[in-house]
Each structure stands twice: as structure tokens, then as C-alpha cells.
Amino acid sequence: MKNKINIAIVGLGQIGNHLFNEIKTKKKEIELLTGKKINIAAISAKNKNKKRKFKINKKIFYKNPLKIIDKNKIDILFECIGLSDGISKKVVEKSLKNYIHVITPNKALISKHGDYLSNIAERYKVNLEFEASVGGGIPILRTIKEGLSTNRITKVYGILNGTCNYILSEMDRTKDNFKNVLKKAQTLGYAEPGNPKLDINGYDTLAKVRILSSLAFKKKISKNELLMEGIENIEPKDFEIANQLNLKIKLLGVTEILNNKLFERVHPCLVKKNSYIGNVNGVMNAIILDGNPVGQSILQGEGAGPGPTSSALMSDLLSILRGNIKNPFGVSSKNRNSISTFDVNNYENSLYLRFEVKDKPGVLSEITKKLAQNKISIQRMIQIPYNKLKTASIVIITHKARHINSNKLLRGLEKNKKILKKPVLIRLF
Amino acid sequence: MKNKINIAIVGLGQIGNHLFNEIKTKKKEIELLTGKKINIAAISAKNKNKKRKFKINKKIFYKNPLKIIDKNKIDILFECIGLSDGISKKVVEKSLKNYIHVITPNKALISKHGDYLSNIAERYKVNLEFEASVGGGIPILRTIKEGLSTNRITKVYGILNGTCNYILSEMDRTKDNFKNVLKKAQTLGYAEPGNPKLDINGYDTLAKVRILSSLAFKKKISKNELLMEGIENIEPKDFEIANQLNLKIKLLGVTEILNNKLFERVHPCLVKKNSYIGNVNGVMNAIILDGNPVGQSILQGEGAGPGPTSSALMSDLLSILRGNIKNPFGVSSKNRNSISTFDVNNYENSLYLRFEVKDKPGVLSEITKKLAQNKISIQRMIQIPYNKLKTASIVIITHKARHINSNKLLRGLEKNKKILKKPVLIRLF
Numbered sequence: 001m002k003n004k005i006n007i008a009i010v011g012l013g014q015i016g017n018h019l020f021n022e023i024k025t026k027k028k029e030i031e032l033l034t035g036k037k038i039n040i041a042a043i044s045a046k047n048k049n050k051k052r053k054f055k056i057n058k059k060i061f062y063k064n065p066l067k068i069i070d071k072n073k074i075d076i077l078f079e080c081i082g083l084s085d086g087i088s089k090k091v092v093e094k095s096l097k098n099y100i101h102v103i104t105p106n107k108a109l110i111s112k113h114g115d116y117l118s119n120i121a122e123r124y125k126v127n128l129e130f131e132a133s134v135g136g137g138i139p140i141l142r143t144i145k146e147g148l149s150t151n152r153i154t155k156v157y158g159i160l161n162g163t164c165n166y167i168l169s170e171m172d173r174t175k176d177n178f179k180n181v182l183k184k185a186q187t188l189g190y191a192e193p194g195n196p197k198l199d200i201n202g203y204d205t206l207a208k209v210r211i212l213s214s215l216a217f218k219k220k221i222s223k224n225e226l227l228m229e230g231i232e233n234i235e236p237k238d239f240e241i242a243n244q245l246n247l248k249i250k251l252l253g254v255t256e257i258l259n260n261k262l263f264e265r266v267h268p269c270l271v272k273k274n275s276y277i278g279n280v281n282g283v284m285n286a287i288i289l290d291g292n293p294v295g296q297s298i299l300q301g302e303g304a305g306p307g308p309t310s311s312a313l314m315s316d317l318l319s320i321l322r323g324n325i326k327n328p329f330g331v332s333s334k335n336r337n338s339i340s341t342f343d344v345n346n347y348e349n350s351l352y353l354r355f356e357v358k359d360k361p362g363v364l365s366e367i368t369k370k371l372a373q374n375k376i377s378i379q380r381m382i383q384i385p386y387n388k389l390k391t392a393s394i395v396i397i398t399h400k401a402r403h404i405n406s407n408k409l410l411r412g413l414e415k416n417k418k419i420l421k422k423p424v425l426i427r428l429f
Numbered sequence: 430m431k432n433k434i435n436i437a438i439v440g441l442g443q444i445g446n447h448l449f450n451e452i453k454t455k456k457k458e459i460e461l462l463t464g465k466k467i468n469i470a471a472i473s474a475k476n477k478n479k480k481r482k483f484k485i486n487k488k489i490f491y492k493n494p495l496k497i498i499d500k501n502k503i504d505i506l507f508e509c510i511g512l513s514d515g516i517s518k519k520v521v522e523k524s525l526k527n528y529i530h531v532i533t534p535n536k537a538l539i540s541k542h543g544d545y546l547s548n549i550a551e552r553y554k555v556n557l558e559f560e561a562s563v564g565g566g567i568p569i570l571r572t573i574k575e576g577l578s579t580n581r582i583t584k585v586y587g588i589l590n591g592t593c594n595y596i597l598s599e600m601d602r603t604k605d606n607f608k609n610v611l612k613k614a615q616t617l618g619y620a621e622p623g624n625p626k627l628d629i630n631g632y633d634t635l636a637k638v639r640i641l642s643s644l645a646f647k648k649k650i651s652k653n654e655l656l657m658e659g660i661e662n663i664e665p666k667d668f669e670i671a672n673q674l675n676l677k678i679k680l681l682g683v684t685e686i687l688n689n690k691l692f693e694r695v696h697p698c699l700v701k702k703n704s705y706i707g708n709v710n711g712v713m714n715a716i717i718l719d720g721n722p723v724g725q726s727i728l729q730g731e732g733a734g735p736g737p738t739s740s741a742l743m744s745d746l747l748s749i750l751r752g753n754i755k756n757p758f759g760v761s762s763k764n765r766n767s768i769s770t771f772d773v774n775n776y777e778n779s780l781y782l783r784f785e786v787k788d789k790p791g792v793l794s795e796i797t798k799k800l801a802q803n804k805i806s807i808q809r810m811i812q813i814p815y816n817k818l819k820t821a822s823i824v825i826i827t828h829k830a831r832h833i834n835s836n837k838l839l840r841g842l843e844k845n846k847k848i849l850k851k852p853v854l855i856r857l858f
Contacts (some may be wrong), residue, residue: 022722026579033578090802131576137723139576146575147560147568149462150455150743152555223547276729279705293451293736294566298715300705300727307722335461418571 001323005038006073008100010065010091011080012045015105016114017053018306019078019313026314034321042068065091069098073179076101076320078137078313084108089117096120096128103316105132111207112296114214114221115336118328128328129316134208135160135285137308138301138313142312144215144289145330153216154174155256160208162283162303163191163199164231164251168268169281172239172248177301178232190283190304201230202266209253209264216255216289218331219339227269227344227403233424238354241382241395242270248278249426263342268330269429270352277429345404350428355394355413356421359385361417364394370412376404391420430752434467435502437529439494439520440509441474445533446482447735448507448742453483455743463750471497494520498527507742507750514535518546521568525549525557525788532745534561534738540636543643543650544765551857555756558745563637564714566737567730568744573644573718574759580720582645584685589635589637591712591732592620593660593680597697598710601668601677607661619712619733633694634682638693642684645718647760647806648768651691656773656832662853667783670811670824671699677707678855692771699781699856706858738812776831779808779857784823784842785850788814792828792847793823799841800825803834820849826857 007023023030023040037134044065046054065087070078077095079102080090088109096104097120104110110117110130121128130139142356144153146352159165163185170181181201185191191199198204206228214221231251242249247270255264263350271278276298280286284301290296302308319326329336357363371378380397399407406425413419436452438445441800452459452469460466473494477485491497494516496846497506506524508531510517517538524531526549533539539559550557550753556700560570562817575580592614601828609631620628635657643650660680671678676699684693705727709715714732719725748755758765786792795811800807809826827835833847835854842848 017723022579029579033760137577137726138574142576143568143572147571147744147747148566148740149747150451150458151740153533267452274708274709279703279708282634291740293447295731295737297566298727298729300729302724308724311577311580311723318578322753322755324751326751330464343516 001036001075001321003036004074005321006037006041007038007069008042008072008074008077009040009043009080010044010068010077011082012043012052013082013310014081014306016078016080019080019308020054022310023315029122030318030321031197034318037344038321039349041074044068044071061412066094069094069100074100076103076317079104079106079109082108084105084112089113092117092128093120096124096126099124099126101127101129101320103313103320105130105313107204107207107211111221112208114211114328115333119333121328122264125325127320127325129319131316132309132312134211135287135299136162136301136303136305137311138285138287138299138303139312140287140299141171141211141215142297142315144212148291148294148297149330151285151294151397153289153291155254155290156212156216156287157252157254157256158287159250159277159280159285160205160253160287160303161199161251162285163196164205165280166283168231168234168249168251171234171236175236175239178234200232202241205251205266206254209255209266213255213262213264214329214336217257217262217338218329219262219340220336222264222339222341224341227265227267227347229425231268233422234268234426235424237384237393238424238426241354245270245397246273247271248273249276250280252277252429258342261342262339263344263347265344268426270426271429276282284315317334345402347403348400350399351398351406352426352428353396353398354424357394357417358418358420359390360391360418366416366418367394367396367413370409371398374409374412376401376405406407430465430750431502431783432465434465434504434564434750435470437465437471437473437497437501437503437506438469438509439473439497439506440511441472441481442509442511443508443735444738445474445509447739448509449483450609451739451743459747459750463747464559465750467750469687470503471501473497483852495523499642500760503529503686505532505746508533508535508538511535511537513541513674520544521546521557521624522549525555528553530556530558530749532558532749533744534559534742536562536633536640538634540639540650543640543757544762548762550757551762554754556669556749556754558748559640559757560745561738561741562575563640564716564728565730565732565734566740567714567716567728567732568741569641569716570644571575571744572728573641577718577720577723578759578821580723582718582720583642584681584683584719585645585716586681586685587707587716588679588709588714589634589682589716589732590617590628591714592625593634594620594709594714595712595797597660597663597678600663600665604665604668606665607663629661631657631680632838634680634695638684638695641682642691642693643758643765645684646686646691647758647765648691649692649765651768651770653770656694656696656776658854660697662851663697663855664853666822667853667855670783674826675702675703676700679709681706681858687771690771692776693767697855699855701858751822774831776832777829780827780830780835781826781855782825783846783853785822786821787847787849788819788821789847795845795847796823796825800827803838803841804829805834805838
């Protein structure tokens with residue numbers, strides 16, 4: 001690699017912005033650490049005139065990022081737009097094919113097109129790095145690819161979405177409802193102001209789970225549909241009841257090998273109050289990893305925001321500047337096989353079920369009858385009457401139940417007019 | 430680097446033994462990950478005939494490890510003897526000077542001679558890797574050097590010695606005394622059977638602190654004397670009192686930059702019961718790191734034992750096989766400056782002091798008088814009488830006190846015959 005390196009940053013939102021400043025202020029340090037002089041040779045954003053923390057040098061500004069590649073000798077390009085397809089994919093693809101290393105925090109892109117793009121990167125012998133796509137500032141991908149490279153990993157799970165963890169922690173702390181806490185999260189910049197849906201419904205966590213799976217188990221990225229449940233139906237009363245049971249509610253992403261099959265899932269979980277994961281609060285992310293011979297490893301850190309994301313992007317930059325040409329997923333594409341999928345219908349665990357019902361005779365017996373029909377046995381039941389409203393909450397903790405059966409149960413109760421709302425289901429971890 | 434790599438393992442104790450098996454069983458995987466065929470070409474140990482988990486191939490056995498270097502074409506050598514000087518240093522030095530990459534878990538060697546040896550490694554353009562020297566299976570050195578490489582780190586601290594953490598956790602849990610719990614730790618293999626002193630007195634933690642400092646702050650390894658206090662004087666009653674105060678006792682290693690000076694220390698601390706660090710129990714290690722822009726990062730994992738140590742040694746091996754020639758400390762020797770030392774006498778914090786005294790009039794007034802003379806003010810006091818023995822424990826929690834003053838206080842009370850034992854001092858964190 002030559003000594004003067006030209007860099008392009010495509011996308012100047014919160015992250016691109018922070019990265020731009022970080023690179024500018026750390027030029028000298030980067031030279032000290034790697035011996036390379038770096039130069040921001042091109043930038044691109046939708047809107048040239050948007051208010052930014054720094055003045056745009058119009059000479060290096062491009063409205064169309066693809067033109068950067070045609071008109072400049074770029075060595076390393078940062079893709080910070082964030083789309084799963086479209087211009088994000090085009091820029092990355094074109095860069096790699098022009099022998100330009102690419103660094104991106106874009107989990108949507110990598111979880112969808114990672115296999116395809118890494119193939120190109122390997123063919124053109126350039127790097128495609130995406131440390132910032134999972135766990136923000138936590139160097140989890142590097143840890144799996146390098147620090148634990150010869151371990152046989154059996155399970156990776158954790159809190160992978162800071163927005164959801166903030167909302168759940170805050171609902172628990174303040175007893176306020178989902179809507180209000182979401183608004184607060186948006187005001188504080190912890191949730192997307194426009195459309196926070198992809199965080200809330202588990203989709204963001206799911207993309208990260210797919211990337212973690214492929215690295216941890218050295219397989220292709222899974223394409224199948226996953227068990228994905230969000231946090232939008234959880235209410236303050238769920239926290240109250242969890243509290244009584246000495247439990248906390250967390251949104252977990254989990255990937256593991258069960259009977260030689262890959263089982264990936266995202267859903268709210270009830271975890272023990274005094275467990276490690278039960279005490280990771282606010283916007284923090286935490287990842288727990290079971291490996292042999294290393295045992296259990298835990299990594300925790302700020303999972304989002306421009307600071308931690310920049311930290312990860314810069315670590316990718318330094319890795320490339322040091323001349324480490326590596327397969328994007330550690331193992332080369334041809335050695336990463338597909339893996340068959342564990343049938344979620346066979347997934348068994350204890351469930352927390354909350355039904356909001358009319359306080360009329362017979363409701364409970366109708367629910368328990370359906371439970372019995374679906375071979376789900378009750379471990380514990382709590383009934384909370386709201387006399388004024390003539391309604392009640394019925395909370396049932398089940399023994400281990402198969403997913404196919406709990407699904408049938410809920411479908412079977414859908415048309416029951418004494419049940420007033422979609423029941424809340426949270427899995428015990 | 431050529432495609433067939435010869436490896437030597439020097440020292441076949443618990444760790445060398447496990448490593449030998451790990452390399453043998455993972456040959457194929459290593460080839461898949463790196464494209465290199467590896468071959469264990471030489472081994473060395475004090476005793477050829479000791480009972481081992483594997484049969485020694487006598488053709489590759491050397492009693493004198495230095496002869497390995499003369500008689501073989503070794504590419505990578507593992508030093509697993511563990512001395513801070515002597516044959517450990519000689520083998521590493523000779524290997525590097527013969528263009529052999531060296532991997533070692535030897536914290537005593539690196540904390541003492543790391544600067545000298547890394548200089549040689551840089552001159553001969555070979556690697557000197559020591560991930561396993563700190564935090565066992567936790568990839569903390571790689572995380573600092575690579576994952577967080579451009580962060581400005583201000584503080585690193587944590588539980589760095591599994592033996593001490595096991596003993597403290599177990600004393601807390603069982604209310605048993607230090608001697609019995611140490612014996613149990615030895616039976617379970619958590620403490621050295623012969624001489625556990627270097628774990629117990631804080632020396633092992635201190636070596637790790639020195640290595641962490643040099644990496645985190647990109648400086649030479651400090652040579653100065655540090656504040657080092659062990660856990661050997663802590664008694665069950667300290668846990669009882671800590672418990673009443675909602676605190677836990679942990680041995681922490683800490684390194685930070687205070688007023689542009691390096692402040693390294695190892696001593697028992699009282700931490701909040703519900704804090705993260707207060708809940709890291711047993712043989713677990715945990716490291717907390719404050720950096721900018723990444724924020725706070727936490728890494729936790731098994732800190733010792735052959736499994737986690739092998740995991741770290743193998744990660745070093747793969748890094749070398751992938752062809753990453755790197756400065757041992759990230760930054761090159763010529764760019765790592767010395768750093769001046771914070772004067773420990775100016776260190777201020779709250780103290781827990783326990784005095785065992787004769788239950789006679791005037792004792793308390795003598796102690797409090799000395800406290801006042803040394804400008805140490807009392808925040809809280811607990812007196813526990815033992816009527817039958819005519820003795821008492823006096824526990825004092827002080828407001829912030831300077832180290833120089835608390836030292837003077839303890840010296841001033843040394844000759845007081847009403848004080849029956851060396852007072853116990855634990856710092857509040």
C-alpha cells in the first residue's frame with residue numbers, strides 16, 4: 001500500500017459527520033500508528049447546503065457518490081448512507097470492483113447482501129469491513145474473527161439495540177407507558193425521530209443477529225424468516241408483574257446451534273433480576289458468547305450513537321492502513337457453507353402470557369381449556385381485577401411449551417370476544 | 430511467509446500441555462482459516478518423563494530449549510515457562526534474534542522486559558505477541574491495540590486475578606476464613622499449590638496493570654514502585670461489615686492518567702453491591718475501560734486456566750499466520766515515550782479502617798486523636814465488642830484522606846499496645 005491514502009466519505013448524516021471530524025483531528029495519530037498519510041479526497045451527501053458542524057469544501061463535494069469513483073483515485077471509501085439496497089449497494093459494489101477498500105456501519109446492507117459483496121471483495125483482493133454494524137463501539141466482530149478465532153462458538157446472545165433497551169429500562173424505572181417513553185427517547189436522540197419502527201419491532205436486532213451468526217459459526221448469512229417479536233405491546237403492568245416475580249424484561253437477540261441446526265431469534269425475554277443481562281440498562285449493548293475452550297465471554301459498551309460508531313469505523317480504517325487484507329467474514333466465501341435451519345415450531349420454553357379480559361364468569365375456564373387442548377400446562381397464575389372497568393388481567397406463566405402449540409393457542413383465542421386485546425407473550429430466558 | 434510453518438513449544442506445564450493438544454486437534458481448521466500448514470517441530474520441558482496427557486515424540490524433545498533454535502528451522506515459538514528472567518528471557522531473546530516469531534502468556538517477563546524485547550522484535554521484523562498475559566481468554570490487548578486503536582483512553586481498571594476474586598467471593602459467600610478458603614482454592618486448582626503469594630499479595634495483578642498501561646496510554650512500561658496491597662489480611666468480619674454497608678470487597682488493578690501523570694495501583698476496594706464490578710464473582714476477570722469517543726467498554730471472561738489461556742495463544746498464532754507483522758505494543762518503540770508518575774502521597778480517597786483493640790477506656794480517644802492530628806475526618810464509626818475476649822473491633826469510614834496522612838496515621842499507631850493486630854485498610858472505590 002502506498003504512503004498517501006485518499007479517503008471518501010459517502011453520507012454526511014450524524015455518523016458521517018462525526019467520522020469526518022474524527023479523521024481530520026486524528027490525522028497525525030493515524031500517521032504515527034500506521035505510517036500512512038491520509039487525505040479526505042471526496043465527500044458526498046444528498047444536500048450540499050444542510051447545516052453541518054464543519055464547512056464543506058465544495059471542491060471535493062459530489063452529489064452523486066458514484067462519480068467519486070470515476071473522478072478520483074480513492075483508496076478507502078466509507079459508506080454511511082445506510083440503505084439495505086439502492087445507492088448504498090451500488091456505491092459499495094462499484095468501489096470494490098475498482099479496487100477500493102470499503103468500510104461501512106450499514107447492518108441492513110451487510111445482513112442482506114454481505115455474502116454477495118464479500119465475494120466481490122475477495123475477488124478483487126480488497127477489504128470490506130463492517131465492525132460498526134453490530135454493537136456500536138464494542139469490537140465484537142473483530143473479537144469473533146480474531147480474538148477468539150479458533151474457538152468453537154455455540155451461542156451468542158445479548159442486548160443489541162440501544163433504543164429498545166433504553167425504552168424498556170425507562171418504562172421499568174418510571175412506570176410510564178410505551179408511547180410516552182418512545183417520545184422521550186426520540187427527544188433525547190435515542191430513537192429515530194421519523195420512523196423508529198425498525199428498532200422497535202426487532203428488525204434492527206435481527207440484522208445484527210444474522211451478521212453475528214455468520215461470523216460465529218463461519219457460515220453463509222441466513223436468509224430464512226426468523227422468530228421476530230418487538231416490544232411495542234409491552235405495558236407498564238408487565239413490568240409490575242415481572243418485578244413481583246423478580247424478573248426484568250429485555251429484548252434479546254439470540255443465535256445458537258441446536259442439534260446441528262441454526263436457531264436465530266429476536267424477542268422480549270424475562271430474565272432474572274440479579275443476572276448480568278438483567279442489569280444492563282439504558283442505551284448500553286451487551287453481548288454474551290459461549291465458546292470452547294474460552295468459556296463464557298461478555299462484552300459491554302455503548303451500542304449506538306456517533307461516538308461509539310466512529311470508534312469502530314476508525315478501527316476498521318487502521319486495520320486496513322496496517323495492510324491487513326482479510327476475508328470480510330474471516331473464512332473465505334468458498335469455505336463458508338449454508339446451514340440448515342432449526343424448526344422454530346419445535347422451540348420449547350416457559351411463557352409469560354397476559355390476557356386482558358372482561359371480568360365475566362367463564363373467561364378463565366375458556367382460556368385454561370384452550371391451554372389444555374394445546375398441551376400447555378400452567379406453572380403459576382395471577383389475576384388482577386379492575387373492578388371499576390369490569391375487566392381483569394390474567395397472567396399465566398406456563399411450563400415449557402412448544403412454539404407451535406403456543407401459536408395455536410393464541411390463534412384459537414383470537415375470536416374470543418371476552419379477550420379485549422392482543423395477548424402479550426414474553427419468553428422466560 | 431512460506432506455507433509450511435514449524436512451531437516449537439517451550440514449557441509443557443498445564444498451559445503448554447493444553448496448547449499442544451489444541452494445536453494438534455485444530456490443524457485443519459488453522460489451514461482453512463489461514464492457508465498455512467503447521468507442524469509442531471520441537472518441544473521442550475524440564476522433565477521428559479513426567480506424566481502427560483499425550484505421548485512425547487522423543488525425536489522432537491529438547492531438554493535445553495536454546496538448542497531448539499540452533500538445530501531446527503522454527504518459524505514460531507511459544508514460551509510457556511513463565512519466569513520473569515533466566516531461561517524464559519534467554520529463549521525469547523534468542524528466538525527473536527533468529528527471526529522467529531514469539532508468543533507468550535508470560536506477564537512477569539513482559540511487564541519486566543517488554544520494552545527491551547519489543548525493541549528486538551521490531552529490529553528483526555518479527556512478532557512478539559502476549560495476548561494471554563492479561564485477562565486469560567479476554568482479548569483485551571487486541572481490543573486496545575486494534576478495536577479501540579484511535580480512542581483516547583483515560584482509565585482502565587478491573588478484576589485481573591481470578592485466584593483473588595475466587596477467594597474474596599468464597600469468603601463472602603461462606604463466611605469462612607482466608608486460610609481455609611485459600612486451601613480450597615488450591616485443591617480446586619484455582620491457586621498455585623506451592624506458592625500462591627504472587628497472586629495473593631497483588632504482584633500478579635500489578636504485572637498486568639503495567640502491561641495494560643503501556644498499551645492503553647502508548648507509553649513505555651513503568652518501572653516505578655506502585656501502590657500494591659494484597660488480600661491476605663482480610664477477615665470474615667470485614668465482609669460482614671461491608672455487607673451491612675451494602676458494599677463488596679474486590680481486589681482491583683487500576684491505571685489512569687491523573688493531571689497528565691500515570692497512576693497505577695493494586696489494592697482491595699469496597700465497591701457498591703449493586704455495581705457491575707461488585708457482581709463479578711468467582712474466577713471471572715473483568716476489565717472496564719473509559720475511552721473517547723467510544724465511552725465505557727466492559728470485557729468479562731474467564732481470566733485463567735489452560736482453556737482460556739490457549740484461546741488467547743491461538744489467537745496470537747492465527748494473527749501471525751495471517752501475516753500481520755505488528756509492533757508488539759501497537760506503536761513503535763521510538764514513539765513510545767516514558768511518562769511521569771503521579772505521586773501516590775497525593776492520592777485521596779475514603780478509607781475503611783478496622784482496628785482490633787483491647788476493650789479498655791481511652792483506646793478510641795487515642796485513635797481519634799491520631800486521626801485528627803493527620804487531618805483525617807470520620808464519616809462513620811462502628812464498634813463491635815467481644816465481651817468474653819475483652820476486645821473490640823473499631824471500624825472507621827473516613828472522609829477523603831490523603832495517602833501520606835493515612836500512612837502516617839498507621840505508622841503512628843504501630844507501637845500502641847492497645848491495638849492488637851495490624852489494622853486493616855480497604856479503599857472505597
